[in-house]
Amino acid sequence: MMRVAATGSGRAVWPLLAGIALLLAGLALAAGLPDWARRLPADWQVDAAGTLNSFFSWLSRKAHVGPLAVKDITRALGTAVELPLDLVRGLLAGGFRLRLGGMRLEMAPLPWWALTAVWTLAAHRISGRGGAALVLGSCLYFLLFGLWEPAMFTLASVALSVLVGAGLGLLLGAWAWRWPRLDAVLTVLYDIMQTLPVFSYLVPILLFFGFGPVAALIATVIYAMPPMARNTTLALRRLPQSVEDLATMTGCTPRQRQWLVLLPAARQGLLTGLNQVIMLSLSAVIIASIIGAGGLGNDVLQGLKSMRLGRAFEAGLGITLLAIVLDRMSRAYALHRPRHGRPGRPARLLLGTFGFLLLALLAGQFLPVLRDFPPALTVSTGKMLDDAVAWINLAWQGPIAALSDGTVRYLLRPLKELLLALPWLGVTAGAALLAAALQGPRLALVCAALLSLPALTGYWDQAMISLYLALVSTLIAMVLGLPVGLLAGQRPRLDRVVTAVIDTLQTLPTFVYLIPVVMLFGLGDFPAMMAIVLYALPPAIRYAKDGVARVPPKLIEAADMAGCTPRQRLWLVQVPQALPELMLGLNQTLLMAFGMLVITALVGTRGLEQEALVAVSKAKVGEGLIAGLGISVLSILADRLITAASQRLRQRLGQG
């Protein structure tokens, strides 16, 4: 309490913030502002998109590396990826069609019962009965609802991209650990890769690899690899010096050092990275259905497009199950500590499994009974669900429309118009001033440079539209999430329920969130906002909850001894102490909002994300990249500013 009262060094900040807000408003309203300060005229803008377009067209048509044409290299790379992908896909679902001379050979995939059995047993080994039940249930769901084949396609893509992504991440992470200078470069690159909308780099990938699963796989790897690399570097850095010394003192060769000592000792951190790669891969594979990745994502996409929402919902539920299963299994595996008495070398088990699958594969070739799941057993609630949705929309048309129209009229539209009315120069200068006040001239410069990008490239209006949607959704998520978090932080039982719910919400791929909102609210900014709010809610809740729960007990006791009521204690002690944590929560929420914003282009928003999506369908590399970079810029900017603010707060509270 004492510390909270003593504001000290931070006091100078808030008047400055107020000043900046005034400045912004003044700039917006000042009539005398020259036109170029509102929007840069077209002939002042840089045609970055055009330049990029011609560069990429040169790269894809004419460029050579030594004697090799770039397009041949990418084609070879595509084939190299395609072979294993076809193999895994063929094995899990779809089978193979070979042509040998005049003969046509058809081969069935691994039968459903064999895969179900093997997975269930594996789940049992990894996470016990609960895990086994979950996996068995999910398999049955796919089978009964006729989703087996798309689910297996998705799984095949995920498996392969995880393999490539994790391997690549491991390599890059280890290099970055060894060469700090490389690390600095890679970190910036990852920041951009992770904030750049997937759609943006789909276009160049399409250009080189064409429409289809291979392009999708490459995009997925790019999207999912960074956390593996980051986690690898982090885990290696956290190893005690003595582990490295041990490697040296036992006379390890560099390779032994890497593979026998460092990486195994860092296992825990690596597996955390692997979990993230798996989840991001799933998310990306689903999104990549718009460039022909197929699988469950495609079912959702087709369902949404043709407004067969029941089908989309079933497939969405399938994705949800897949996500939960993958997350739970990889997490259980990561947490699994070696214990004595367990058979250390499961070589025999692996061999047995392999043999069983081989036999099953053979049996599937010759005995049709053993091949396919009996179609008579499959069901679909698609029609029923469609009817239910239609009924809900009809019966609740009034309230739904009122909610949606009201929000749009009184919140969304005014905010959007306000942001659009602001001059670019004012916003840029305001952000720079804010950065200067929070951290210093360096951050101010970065801010100004970053914000000029959309202004100079002529995407300012779209940037403001993206920003408005992200901001308003973040605001609502915080308003909804904070009270829940604050309550849960003080009530352990509530906490357990809330944690379970937000953990599950966080495993779901972005795409899944679109399904219910489209069902209820159709297309437009309002459903987009709802999807973003849902997606961004978990961190808002989590950080509030943890922030309050982590307030040192002695401060709570001091408050109690001073005779605070529980409400006073919350507002006077716990919330002020948890402020830095709440700021971090705000940061995460905003970043998640940007992450989801990108996907909402599919339900018809109008910002940068839409430009990126349109660029995919028109194969315009430059436009896609520049629009995507715009989103990247906005989210990096928000991240830096909020982090700086939170650091300031922390200093002020004496939390180091």
Next chain:
Amino acid sequence: MPPDRKTPPMTENGLIRCQNLWKVYGADVGALRGLTPDAARARIAASEGWLTALGDVTLEVARGEVFVIMGLSGSGKSTLVRCMTGLAAPTLGDLMIDGVNLRGIDPALLIEMRRHKISMVFQDFALLPHLNVRDNIAFPLRVQGIPRARREELADRLIQTVGLGGRATHFPKELSGGQQQRVGIARSLITEPEIWFLDEPFSALDPLIRDEMQGELLRLQASLQKTIVFITHDFDEAIRIADRIAIMHNGRVVQIDTPERLVLAPADDYVAAFTRKIPRARVLRVASVQAPASERAAGAPVSAAALVGDVAARVLASETPIPVADGAGRIVGSLDRRTVIETVFSGASA
């Protein structure tokens, strides 16, 4: 009771020889390379912001010796040992192990040396979390490419030696601190090294286990005749195992001597203050405190090489002084009650 102490070894032909060793931490210390020793020294003295972890250390460790390094935290003990093992490269000076200069040594030779000749026990154990006890102990052999059956056989034998029988398949997380350090010790012994470096190996252990491990170390040393370089904070530990002790202060070695000489003839006030708390009776030998042979002395003689503490009970129980005999049985002096009492209490009262 400690085994018979060797006389301080001759300092010719040391197995480990440090010659004017400097280790300086700081930005661009690389600038020192190529300077003459004197110029470098002047440069180090003039530089602000550099940290001299080792300053001009010259010492030798003889074959078969137990060499203990003591000093306050941050005085450079670990740095010295890290230089001796080649884990850290000295900024200036030379380091010879058995006649081989570590500076500019062929990396392959260094690896070879670490695989067979030297080994190290770490303060924080440094066990590999993914390997069980047996595999951890056998790890150095795995690095050398020795077949699994052979290395497991050797590891199993060592598991018995360090008293971990029945825990071969346990993982480090499932062991207590003392057990983990035993694994670390067994692992460092499996290559049958000639020189054994131990950096505060027992400081994480409770007093009972520490005592037991010291005993084990002495037993091993007596049977295997290793050269041991041992870092510790603990005087009791040092005087129990050391042939010689090096006292470090701010990166410099202030004095290297037997425990007895450190007490009797401290090189400066720092060493004097440092050794004041040592119980005299546990380091001083009869020869150092005895009076000239006396007519009044009676009874069976005590050995001149014995520790005062070990003969105190007998002297105190006797009315008359007790004669002191040298190794050959000749009477060389006498010891009376008063001397013993003074010796026993002088350390404690200071």
